[in-house]
Amino acid sequence: MGYAELIQQRLQTLPLEKQAEVYDFVEFIATRNQKATPVDWTTEEFSRLSMAQALRGLESDPVDYALTDVKERWQ
Secondary structure, rough: HHHHHHHHHHHHHOHHHHHHHHHHHHHHHHHOOOOOOOOOOOHHHHHHHHHHHHHHOOOHHOOOOOHHHOOOOOO
């Protein structure tokens, strides 16, 4: 008799809410056991993601300088 049959027999003796708990635990174990698949990025996709990550949060950043601060003066 395999583990699946043993678990099924024991599971049938438990109340419904405990069976749901066992199912949740099995799902947790299955999710934790999955390996992440590597992502194959194109250069364009990577560039867009990289730029988005570099600029994140800047849209809410207050601007503390004026155009005159940007101009360079030659003396």
